[in-house]
Amino acid sequence: MRITKTLALTILSAMVLIGAERPKDPSEILPKSDDKIFVVERENSALAVIDNNMFTNEIKGLHNFNHAVVKFRDNDGYVITRDGYVIKFDPIKEKKLKEYKTSKSAIGFIVGDNYVAVANYDNKTVEILDRDLNHIQTIKTGSRNVGIKEYRDYLVFACMDSDEIWVMQDEHSDGKKPWFVLYKKIEKAGEVPFDAMIDKNLYVVGFFNSKNVGVLDLDTMKYKRVPLKMGKKERILKVPHFGFWSISGDYFFIPAVGNKKVFVFDHDFRLVKSIDVEGNPVFTALSPDKKWLAVTFSGEKFPVVQIVDAKKLEVVRRLEFPGMILHVRWSPNHPYLYFSVNDKDMVQAYRVSDPDPKKWWLNLEWQIPRPSGIFVFNKKSH
């Protein structure tokens, strides 16, 4: 077991305080957790493993980890890298199993029942692999591809360079090996799509250069543009992310591009409110109980996170960190909110059990080199 210097010193201090006669095992002191947390070490080609609230291991040799993304399905872990690899790993044994290079630069992926689909920037394809990373199909789009999602037997993504949305259908949906054919193409969807989210049948895509979001109903294949009331576009230092985590039972929360706002829409895509926030938002992450929205920012406001009451739609707490926040993640099992403080080499966990967010407090901290994405494998549900 690897114990960080900080943690070890803390345990020694705790022993002095409580007059312990024998050294305490860290697992006796730290709160128990079903979360196994995998943290992208952005500059180290490694995944840090936090198990039972202890930094216990690193899975190394995972290629360029700038903007690496991790997903879990069943007992399998997958990660894509900036230099185009998709890697399968065992989250239980914490071991790399296999890798396959899909492109020179990958941006997003999904893991279906019987396939992995990787959306690539550079070589302008979507690659379909089986769950063991054997190649099945190359979909050539002639564009960088973003916002890849699945719905029933559809595979949906947006083409950043051609402003299109492609809906592919698996024509082997009864068989083991998928084969996707073009089912519907939305042309001139909006200028420079950059990411998308999905809620049941609604595929919602954001645009970098158009003042609207696009909403494609995957049941009817009807497409509509929803205007966004934007102010003057400010300089953008980081492209915002959309995500499934910012859809509540009542609302869609959408980070504005180049404006200090989070837009709130109802499920018919009527604007409910635009919430003024402190910076240009990057992530809008909704808590598992859908009560709170954590909003991160770019530029000067990288160290700030604001908490929005997702019912009252107002900012209720401001957190300021000693460095840049590159990612946040709500624990699915425990009252914790995790933060990657990238340039201070730490991941912090706030205890968020109190119904008043003003009373949330810094509870745990791990020294992890250059952390970015935080991904939680639920040991209990697997």
Add this chain to the structure above:
Amino acid sequence: MIVAGALAMLPVAGVCADDGEKLFKKYCWGCHHQTAEAFGPSFSTIASKRTKEEIVAQIVDPKSTSKVFGYKRSSMPSFSDLDPEELDALADYIMKFKDKR
């Protein structure tokens, strides 16, 4: 229980004090990567196609230069507020990635 709040940080290995890299991390890294295509082109691609002067012009006034370069469209904002030393350092940093893949 707050674990570890007041303890000194461990030294960070491999942090470069180079100004160009600092500016890259302040202004560019949300959209560009040094060697891989991202939201914007990689620095290795840019450095292989452009002169240092062209790179500075693109940073300061991307609307105009993108027309000159024949781009269909440009999503890049202007960084005309950078001073000449900063532009020089940033352009030097970008040029370092010429021919690097």
